[in-house]
Amino acid sequence: MPDVDLGGKKMPEYVFIDVKGKVPKKIALIGLDTDDMLAYPDGAFGGAKILPVLETAKKFQAKLKDQCDLIIPLTHLRSNQDIELAKLKLNFPIMIAAHDHFLFHQIVEGQHIFKLGMDAQYLGCVDINWMKGDPNPVINCTIHDARMYAPEPDLYKRIKEHSTLVEELRLTNLAHFPAGAHITSQHGAGGKKGHSMGRFLATSAQRAFGTDLCMLVNGCMRGFIDYKDRAYFTYAHLLKELPGEVPMVTIKLPGKVIVDVVHWSRDEGYAENPGAFLHVQHDVKFSDETYTTLTHIGGQPIDPSRNYSVVLNFALIGENESAAYNMKPLLDYIKAHPDIAPDTDEGGRTLQVALVEYFSISILLHLTQSHSLGAGDIERGPLMSVLRESGKYSEHVMEMLVDNLMEAGGAQNGKIPRGNLIKLALKNSDFPTDQTGEIPVGQLRTQIDSLLGQPLKDEEFARVQTHIPVVNGKVQKQAMFDWLNTYRASNIGVYGQGEDALLHLPDMMMAKTH
Numbered sequence: 270m271p272d273v274d275l276g277g278k279k280m281p282e283y284v285f286i287d288v289k290g291k292v293p294k295k296i297a298l299i300g301l302d303t304d305d306m307l308a309y310p311d312g313a314f315g316g317a318k319i320l321p322v323l324e325t326a327k328k329f330q331a332k333l334k335d336q337c338d339l340i341i342p343l344t345h346l347r348s349n350q351d352i353e354l355a356k357l358k359l360n361f362p363i364m365i366a367a368h369d370h371f372l373f374h375q376i377v378e379g380q381h382i383f384k385l386g387m388d389a390q391y392l393g394c395v396d397i398n399w400m401k402g403d404p405n406p407v408i409n410c411t412i413h414d415a416r417m418y419a420p421e422p423d424l425y426k427r428i429k430e431h432s433t434l435v436e437e438l439r440l441t442n443l444a445h446f447p448a449g450a451h452i453t454s455q456h457g458a459g460g461k462k463g464h465s466m467g468r469f470l471a472t473s474a475q476r477a478f479g480t481d482l483c484m485l486v487n488g489c490m491r492g493f494i495d496y497k498d499r500a501y502f503t504y505a506h507l508l509k510e511l512p513g514e515v516p517m518v519t520i521k522l523p524g525k526v527i528v529d530v531v532h533w534s535r536d537e538g539y540a541e542n543p544g545a546f547l548h549v550q551h552d553v554k555f556s557d558e559t560y561t562t563l564t565h566i567g568g569q570p571i572d573p574s575r576n577y578s579v580v581l582n583f584a585l586i587g588e589n590e591s592a593a594y595n596m597k598p599l600l601d602y603i604k605a606h607p608d609i610a611p612d613t614d615e616g617g618r619t620l621q622v623a624l625v626e627y628f629s630i631s632i633l634l635h636l637t638q639s640h641s642l643g644a645g646d647i648e649r650g651p652l653m654s655v656l657r658e659s660g661k662y663s664e665h666v667m668e669m670l671v672d673n674l675m676e677a678g679g680a681q682n683g684k685i686p687r688g689n690l691i692k693l694a695l696k697n698s699d700f701p702t703d704q705t706g707e708i709p710v711g712q713l714r715t716q717i718d719s720l721l722g723q724p725l726k727d728e729e730f731a732r733v734q735t736h737i738p739v740v741n742g743k744v745q746k747q748a749m750f751d752w753l754n755t756y757r758a759s760n761i762g763v764y765g766q767g768e769d770a771l772l773h774l775p776d777m778m779m780a781k782t783h
Contacts, residue, residue, distance in 0.1 A: 270302070270314055270317040270318065270319055270320070271317075271318075271320070272317045272318060273314050273315060273317035274315045274317070282299075282329070283297050283298060283299045283329060283333060284297070284298045285297055285298075285336075285337065286298065292399065294338045294339065294399065295336070295337040295338055295339075296337060296338065296339045296340075296341060297329075297333045297336070297337040297339070297340045297341070298341050298343055299326075299329045299333070299340060299341075299342050299343070300342075300343050300344075300345075301322050301325060301326055301342050301343070301344045301345070301346065301354070302319055302322075302344075302345045302346075303319070303322070303345055303346050303347070303350065303368060304319040304320070304321055304322060305347075305488060305542065305544060305594075313513075322344075322346060322350065322354065323353070323354060323357065326342065326354055326357065326359060326361075327357065327359065330359040330360070330361075334360070338399070338404070338406075339362065339397070339406060340359075340360070340361055341361070341363055341364070341365060342354070342361050342364045342365070343365050343366075343367075344364055344365070344366045344367065344368070345366075345367045345368045346366065346368055347368055347369055347542075347543070347544070348366075348369050348373050348375075348382070348384070349543070351364060351366050351373075351382045351384075352375070352377050352382065355377035355378050355380045355382060356377060356378060358378050360380075361380050362379070362380055362381065362397075362405065362406055362408050363380070363381045363383065363395055363397065363408045363410070364380060364381065364382050364383065365383055365384075365395065366382050366383060366384035367384055367385075368384070369384060369386075369493070370386055370387040370491065370492070370493035371384075371386050371387075371455075371493055372384070372385060372386045372391060372412065373386075374410055374412070381395075381408050381410055383395065383410045385412065387493070389415055390414070390415055390416075391412050391413065391414060391415060392412070392413045392414075392415050392418075393410065393411070393412055393413075394410070394411045394412075394413065395408065395409070395410050396408070396409040396410075396411075442501035442502070442503055443501075443502050443503060443504055443506075443507060443624075443625070443628040443632075444473070444501065444502045444628050444631065445500060445501055445502075446469070446496065446499065446500055446501065446502060447469075450465060450469075451465065451496075451497055452465045452466055452469055452496040452497075452499070452502075453465055453466060453494070453495045453496060453497070454466035454467070454490055454492040454493055454494050454496075454510055455493050455494070455495055461535060461539075461558075461559055461560040461561065462560040463487070463535075463546060463548050463549075463560070464548075466490070466492065466494070466496070466510060467485060467487060467490065467546075467548030468548060468549070468550065468551050469502075470485060470490070470510065470511075470548070470620075470624070471483040471484075471485045471548045471549050471550045472550035472551045472552075473624055473627055473628070474517070474550075474580060474620060474623060474624060474627075475550045475580065476627060477623040477624055477626060477627035478517065478519055478580040478618075478623060479578075480519055480577075480578040480579055480580045481566055481567060481577040481578045481579065481746075482527065482549060482550065482553070482566055482577055482578070482579045482580075483548075483549065483550050483579070483580050483581070484527075484530065484531065484534075484547045484548075484549060484579060484580075484581040484582075484585075485547065485548045485549075485581070485582065485620075486534075486544065486545065486546070486547055486548075486581075486582045486584075486585060486594070487543060487544050487545070487546040487547070487548060488542070488544030488545065488594070489511060489513070489515045489582060489620075490510050490511065491509065491510065491511070491512050492506065492509040492510035494506065494509060494510070504625075507621065507624065507625070511620060511621055514619045514621065515582065515619055515620035515621065516582070516583040516584070516619055516620075517580050517581065517582060517583060517618065517619065517620050517623065518580070518581065518582075518583040518586060518610070518611060519578060519579065519580045520578075520579055520581070520586070520609050520610055521576040521577065521578055521579070521609055522576065522577055522579050522599075522602065522609075523573065523574060523575065523576055523577075523602075524566075524571040524572050524573045524574065524575050524577060525573040525574070526598060526599070526602045527563065527566075527571070527577060527579065528562065528563045528571060528573075529598035530547070530596055530598045530599045531547050531549065531561070531563045532561045532562055532563070532598075533596050533597060533598050533599075534546055534547035534596055535547065535559075535560065535561045536561050537597075538594070538596060542594075544594075545594055545596070547581075549563070552565075552566070552567050552568055553565055553566055553567075554568075585599060586599070586600075586603055586610045586611075587600075587610075588600070626677065629673060629674065629677035630677055630678075630693045632674070632677075633674050633677055633678055633685075633690075633693065634690070634693060634694060634721075636652065636655055636674075637690060637721060637723075640655050645687055646684040646685060646686050646687055647678065647684060647685040647687075647690070648683065648684050649671055649675060649683060652671045652674055652675075653667060653671055656670060656671065678690065678693065687729075688729075688732075690721060691717060691721070691725070691729060691733060694716075694717045694721055695713075695717060695733070695749065707743040707744065707745055707746065708743060708744050708745075708746055708749075709742060709743055710734075710739055710742050710743065710744060711742075713744060714730055717730075717733075737749045
């Protein structure tokens with residue numbers, strides 16, 4: 270990033286380290302960062318351009334090879350890209366690597382690729398020795414479990430004091446995983462079907478945005494977590510899976526274009542970069558076990574000519590520096606129909622905010638249903654009582670949690686109106702539809718009754734129908750969501766900004782956190 274702004278200083282292209290000894294050595298450090306722009310939030314590094322990795326490596330190897338005894342690349346690449354770099358045989362005996370969240374030590378073309386995963390769980394040691402008469406060093410890499418070393422007592426005490434409240438909030442449960450499901454975000458899990466965390470988040474996003482389909486690019490997910498034996502998805506997990514802001518956009522696409530885009534992402538795009546893989550929600554079907562050709566959306570066969578509402582990463586609707594994310598079927602369609610896509614994501618919700626809002630509303634609906642709170646307007650007191658019964662939270666934390674729930678419910682004068690609960694129940698429902706996207710009116714009412722835990726009055730349901738066109742006893746699902754999307758709480762309890770924000774939410778089932 271030669272043009273990055275460092276407060277008036279220029280980013281150094283490389284750094285020399287002089288190693289003293291009987292035979293002094295000079296080592297050059299160069300930095301090679303992924304140019305996959307979906308790995309970064311908008312405006313990262315002040316908009317500085319990241320140079321192509323392989324070409325940059327070749328350039329500095331040629332420039333520095335006669336000025337030093339050893340060149341060490343500090344890489345921030347996926348492992349397949351590290352391997353591709355090693356295969357160039359640029360004589361980098363040791364590549365100190367990062368980016369992937371797992372341990373990786375492999376020798377390719379005589380060059381060590383050494384990365385230590387995440388969260389400082391492991392410590393690495395690289396010994397570099399030059400034998401007499403041999404200009405090529407001998408490399409030895411070892412890995413040590415960080416838990417084998419005692420923490421510095423005073424620092425550890427201060428950290429614990431300051432982090433107790435934060436950790437209590439971070440470990441708050443956002444959602445209950447589907448019963449019997451093995452959720453994981455480890456790369457390769459599920460093969461061409463994609464990992465189950467991708468489907469879980471895509472399903473939640475599809476419901477949060479009220480669309481027919483969600484297409485969520487794999488490159489924005491960073492967790493690499495196996496949730497086996499875990500029942501709950503916490504806020505800390507959300508930060509792990511989606512560490513940077515993920516702007517989203519909703520557009521209309523014909524069924525044929527959707528099929529072509531998903532196929533491209535899982536075939537040509539995946540071969541170029543696994544990050545291009547598009548995750549989709551659970552209620553879709555594919556033609557065979559390759560999971561590349563989409564055949565059904567919402568349980569119904571795809572109509573090639575029908576326009577479906579689709580929420581997807583904003584970065585996908587324009588040209589990307591990383592070729593794998595330039596999904597040709599999508600870009601070709603947008604080029605021919607420029608009016609369907611906005612120029613910016615300004616005013617749109619990030620995926621994180623939409624998911625927290627969706628999970629908040631799900632929690633609120635669960636409480637109204639399981640504790641019979643939905644017969645009328647919901648006041649603050651009953652919510653506090655439910656949290657106190659759990660015996661889990663301090664009074665201070667409960668106050669913040671209830672603040673968040675009241676915001677999620679659009680509280681007015683200290684109460685969440687029952688009318689808001691009805692809208693929220695509609696919005697968070699997973700309504701099956703026929704091929705035209707229609708829902709029988711009777712089914713609509715039954716589902717609302719179930720979610721509220723209290724039956725709708727005739728006059729309440731009549732008010733709902735004044736906002737949704739009813740034709741031949743059915744309502745259009747998209748027309749319903751178009752109306753519901755005009756209702757959204759303006760504040761979902763964000764404390765702080767960006768990645769450091771804490772969205773404080775209560776446990777969905779009042780269980781102890783894991």
